[in-house]
Amino acid sequence: MGKLNSKIPDGPLAQKWTKYKASVKLVNPANKKKLEIIVIGTGLSGAGASSALGELGYSVKTFCYQDSPRRAHSVAAQGGINAAKNYQSDGDSVYRLFYDMIKGGDFRAREANVYRAAEVSNEVIDHYTALGVPFARDYGGTLDTRSFGGVQVSRTFYSKGQTGQQCLLGAYSSLNRQIKKGNVTMYPRREMLDLVLIDGKARGIIARNLLTGEIERHAAHAVVLATGGYGTIYYLSTLAVNSNASAAWKAHKKGAFFANPSFVQIHPTSIPQLNEFQSKLTLMSESLRNDGRIWVPKTKGDKRKANEIPEDERDYYLERRYPTFGNLVPRDVASRAAKERCDAGYGVGETGLAVNLDFRDAIKKQGVKTIENKYGNLFEMYRNITGINPYEEPMRIYPAGHYTMGGLWVDYELMTTIPGLYSIGESNFSDHGANRLGASSLMQASGDGYFILPNTISNYLSNEISVAKISTDKPEFAEAEKAAVDRINKLISIKGKQSAGSFHKRLGKIMWDYCGMIRNEEGLKKALGLINDLKEEFYKDLNIPCPANELNMELEKAGRVADYFELAELLVTDALNRRESCGAHFREEFQTPDGEAMRNDDEFAYVAAWEYAGEGKQPILHKEELKFEEVEMKVRSYK
């Protein structure tokens, strides 16, 4: 337990960040140029951090595995971005945004970090607006907002249904400005294979050039991971197909603790799985629940078409069970309610694993034009994928693996347990607790990248100014490179029969069945055995046809799946350990008589930070007790 120092500043919650910024150690402008920082990932957090650090004058080297930084998966976060601007005068404030996040996260997030995320949200909106992000506007020229799940104010800024795209392109443009100025060097189509430590500090990375297969060494004074989440561990998820956990996992194996890995959010409004070949699930934005009403037939197994079912034979189960929040309950609540109805036999469609999301009433009241203005592109997308016109028939939706609240453990400065290694955005654990509220991911990722890390990293770097440029000839680099090459050779030389993707698919099924929306002890124990068996089969029967020294996408996938096997074991171990239900983690044994999650604050009001203990060894659990000074831990109710 002594190993975790969260470094939360003293003083009242509302003043912690201001005080921190005023007292943090600074780096002289003349010294900044000499300090090198590696940033992995170019989503909102990575591109934001790279550009802000570049503006400050540091020498930044930025890496992404895509062909261009503009393709990072933040681009697909459609719904919106929260800020506590209170433009609608509906009583919003930094405190309320903070409180909604703490409550939404089921009191499993760190108070000081969450308050700060809410605090910088307003600066994020100012910055994106200045960068030319075309947020929706009212006729008077001011910014418009809408509402999202789990809250009772309208604080979500949006660009139709493409907010993530617009913010990401804004961040990409500010990154480009720094590339032009020479402050940032961009390395696309690279994958981080390992982290290099020198004297216990993060000093560089080993990367593979995905075009040539060349193994590269890159050194720096500090390394920032902005690598997103690991939701694709379920194979079918709403994340980009290439999203992975590998960089974070390699850092974990080098000493960075991994926190709350079992907190994986299941998103309630995904297009259901249509066939067995499917490579991913597509999310329909949560904003649709502002106007769409969710229902199933009142009669079990009713196979009539949705429009043929009369009003009094429809069960608007969210409005029935949660009259205060209705269709806008948080994601975990909406997801479980859908599963409950489908498991009870009321699901719609051929598989019965879907519920209706109906716009009939909204179209009647507001007209097609208004609905088209709000959600046009989402409706089009739905029609393209399913062949069904949602203006005429309800959409069918079902929950899917989505955003990971777990990630590398970081302190208030966003530093991991490895000195000089930072983790920002979705790749860290700190701000969302056990469940993420809608439209807070763009907010947190941008806040971490643009406004928080650039301040906190100087506290560390101010002690590094006497460290000269780090040479990649050091033995630590050679060692890490050799380990990375050995891993590649091991995978290439298996020469079995099956593709990496087919193993990933089977692993995902195990994870979904036993550690998805609902978990229990028996299932989790079973999953551990199944994962281990499949892992053994993987190392006996994997096939990668091409050599390693060229573009080789099968090798890329195999490396990611190999890491997923190990993370899957930790994820299930964490789920087993947490004998309570909270947010995204619903343990069947711990529920109220009416099926709501039952927390156990006496025993589990902590962050589970896992230390890697070596191959085949049980990971070591460290607990960061969560202390709530400003809010009282209450039962989360949306009734």
Added chain:
Amino acid sequence: MKLTLKIWRQKNAKSKGNFETYQMDNVSPEMAFLEMLDALNKRLVEEDKDPVAFDHDCREGICGSCGMYINGHPHGPIPAITTCHLSMRFFKEGQTVWIEPWRAKPFPVIKDLIVDRTAFDKIQIAGGFISVNTGAAPEANNILIRKKDSDNAFDSAICIGCGACVAACKNASAMLFVSAKISQFALLPQGKVEAIDRVRAMVAKMDEVGFGNCSNTGACEAECPKQIKLTNISRMNREYFKAY
């Protein structure tokens, strides 16, 4: 359904490419086009053969990674969608499907269906941004923008940078792509300060990296998966004339 695939295979930029024929027997109409290629690749890996390389990532029509010529159309025969959103229900039993990479001098083939689109990044780096330092922005509502201008800026801003416009153009022109960014900023008050320098720099870079000129054929607009309008090109031309 059964399909015959004719796929362009090319080991790398230097080697010669050719079409290879593959028979697909169990294609479900519910599959997405890329999932059909996934199925082919799974089979190739099991046969210890080199799978077909293609770029893809989000598979939600928004990241702009995917892109290939399918039966003579960028992103396939259905208007206004990306390859990842192309459903196999749009194809017929027994059909032959020709699959090729984008072909344009500034987009050299990397392998099979993957081309190098870094020329697009170079144009954006030349000036596709508004110069504002983090933390130095004014209060967001201090910049009032007419709703119509904001909506129009958004319609230009939704370009995904896939390169279909270049691939569709007989001149390999990147004008639709470049003009979309220039239009977005030209319509917003924040972008006006640097408008002259931006249009000069981006147009110059566009020529320098080897894209051709516009001859108003309109193939770019017709094939753009995001329906970016030709009016962007007119606006870019006006901005360009204003700048000199």
